Amino acid sequence: MRYGVALPTGAECGDPGMVLELAVLAEESGFDGVFL
Known part of the structure; x- marks a missing residue:
């Protein structure tokens, strides 16, 4: 099974x-993908 992180696109995440930075942290934490 693979896990990803969904990031919001508003406020600071815009x-x-x-x-x-969040994508790098997610990868370092073992997540397989980052989605907007």
Whole structure:
């Protein structure tokens, strides 16, 4: 089974730098994907 993280696109998560940071953290935590 694979697990992903769904990120909101508003507020702080609308910033591309924040999306990148959260995606890296998700990958380091073992998640298989990040979705917007």
